[in-house]
Amino acid sequence: MPTTTSPRPLPLSAELVEDLTARTAAAFPAVVDDLVDLVRIPSVSAPAFDQAHVVASAEAVAVLLRDVGLDVEILSVPGGAPAVVAHHDAGDGAPHVVLYAHHDVQPPGEGWTSPAFEPTRVGERLVGRGAADDKAGVMAHVGALRVLRERFGDDLPVSVTVFVEGEEEIGSPTFGDFLRTHGHRVAGDVIVVADSANWKVGTPALTTSLRGLVDLTVRLDVLDHAVHSGMFGGAVLDALTLMARLVTTLHDDDGAVAVAGLVHGTAADLDYPEEMYREEAGVLDGVRLAGRGSVQDRLWAQPAISLIGLDAPSVERASNTIAHTANAKISMRLAPGQDPMAAQEALIAHLEAHAPFGARLTITPGERGSAFLAPSDSPAMTLARSAFATAWGTDPVDVGMGGSIPFIADLLTLAPDAEILITGVEDPDSRAHSTDESVHLGELERAVLAEVLLLASLRH
Template sequence: MTDTAEHVPSVPSAVDGAIREAVATGLPSTIADLSRLVRIPSVSWAAFDPAHVRQSAEAVAALAEETGVFDTVEIRQAPIGQGSELGQPAVLATRRARNGRPTVMLYAHHDVQPPGKDEDWDSQPFEPTVRGDRIYGRGAADDKAGVMAHIASLRALTETVGDDLDLGLALFIEGEEEFGSRSFANFLAENRDALAADAIIVADSNNWDEKTPALTIGLRGNVTFRLTIRTLEHASHSGMFGGAIPDAMLAGIRLLATFWDDAGSVAVDGLTRYEGSTPEYSEEQLRAEAGLLPGTQPVGTGSILSRIWSQPSITVTGIDAPTVANASNTLSPVIAVKVSVRVAPGQTARAAAEAIEAHLMANTPFGATIEIDELDLGDPFLVDTSGHAVGEAKRAMADAWGVEPVELGVGGSIPFIADLVREFPEAEILVTGVEDPHSRAHSPNESLHLGVFHRAILAEALLLGRLNAQTR
């Protein structure tokens, strides 16, 4: 990982200058198109209307068509696993490389997380709202801004080079990333020839801050599952049997507590950590970016960024149990919890899942019955930073932002990258993004910093322009 530093700009070319002007001139229409996408509530989770995801895919396909860049633009779906159920619609647009130029795959996703409660938002989640230098709305940052970064960079590139565009392109805008990319591997296999590329730009990550770009070189993997705990055949009166009968809530609380030690570090044998250097990052910065309440202490040991980037973590993200409003004096026979495990680079998600299962079986109290299902796995990722495209990407970022980029680790997961590595082992994978530490992706009041958006588009457009001038 590298610290931030001032950048000495490259000697500008005429093409670079024209791209800068095209990006700046096109920014208002880019923001307007982003706003139209944000208004589509394209939540890909099973409980939400899939028609909205279809509508979103159609809107993205129309934007791709309007660039005039692609030979073909299609909406496609692939099966989930070995079954017949299809995943959510994705957009696939392709352009054949000419005159020996490389091919670049541009990835983002058009689906979004559920918005949560409207009252937790300062404005409606699907009504994009500009306040200050940020635009607020679900998907404004994650990842419809990534979609528009690709579209806007292509617009600027074609406006600048016109008929001299020889770069090969494969635009892949997924429709179910927020729901586990369940058909992703099959989609890659079915469309491998169309997607094959020399470099892959994944626009779905963070920047160091609002003024400093980042190239993500490390990602934690993930294991998510539902854990169901049962102790009774039926509910019983807590006054009559409480004190002798272990209800499911008691067993569940005791079991879940075994995930962590007294410092809040993960205490599951078999989950490993990755030893890597990290930039300076203070507790004060953590508090400001995460919204940690005064008096609440961080958890874990080691440097703060190592806890986020290089160590495993476990979070209980949901509980199905009687609500407070409906609570009665009853012993609960069953509860279910959703568990999200982040896996450190260097360990496979499968190995982590096996360690978690062994831990749960060994620590289940009172002879309770447990069941693990809805298991999703995503392997972690480490980038080889020695490649040509990585160097070009970092130079383009520095020229667009005026600051050298940071090599970033990310505590979140992009599980499908392991599928990209497996399917396209020779391609260089560049994980970029339009978010910053205050974007609050997945949370109420998600937002996009418009200055970051501008610079991210410019960096990608400069990179594409330079690759367009190079042979493979």
């Protein structure tokens, strides 16, 4: 178990906490119903999918926020997906809180035990694409505002802006343009990003560090056209074999990243046993873990490289030809403190230096995102710890996150003095981005309550 920082008592009366807890429980069934409706919208933001569904998802979120009494706009910039921006002004002197989530989702993929966009209850979990990442985050905000509106009416404790993005799952490519155009609408004193995970079911977490991200595509050419493998094989290697040889140079024999010039850090000394990681990640028996250092070092404070896409003929459609070209997509996660541009240049230099047999490389840079490291003792963080401890009945833990949320660096450029809190509704069994993604409904209810208590506390 990670070490925890004991939270202070909430600056709210016991009677008010009890009242808000009861109101949250009463409001929660409607939160689940609305989450089910959102998950049914296949709002995949990847360009190969119908973007009309992303528009429909934005419109559905806008309706939910209007029903809470917020002033709502659906905004975008050229080439960007629709974002929902909703606002309530609590008047002078009230802190301004921005509540972030995203309504777009990953492609469904294969192998679901129930249809990806037909949400299904399985025990305490709701299964469906986006049920956890991040439509549950959307509903955590909506649910919290419903409870506060019911308790306080128009006199909410804080000014609130809800910002629900529509392209996070493709790296927020127009986020910078969006902030340059509409940034004045989404700036605040405290920014709550509901797009992370808790330590486990029953134990909440606050994410204090995130890795950065660089990805790129590599094209490798060896012939000007495919040729018969029997007539020409033996004197030239096919492009797929050469791509495989190139990709294997990215790691050493221990599976640690072998690209020179990258930052390697050390995570907090937490109790994260290998057995726990293997169970959470679904590592098969006999598969040896990669890298060096503690599990949390490898997940939170060191770079990681994955081959996430490869264009190749399928086995069923393969012909006896030597492939003349191959394409791969490589994703690299960056340790906190790593400059993304420097990391991209190091990765490109490594690939160019290791191109096998003189194969021709064409490298196309893709997404870049900065890492994030939060102070653990800011005023808003202190209140969040208390709110989480009250909602869960156990102290929260501070964790790093191996994933990336690149837009946070852009938000800090917009509002450098803002306090950023990264919260979430996922748990290790949520399988975000994978098949049978799900949210634990008990955890979602506690997340709603924690946000209710946090927002009520920020005024005090």
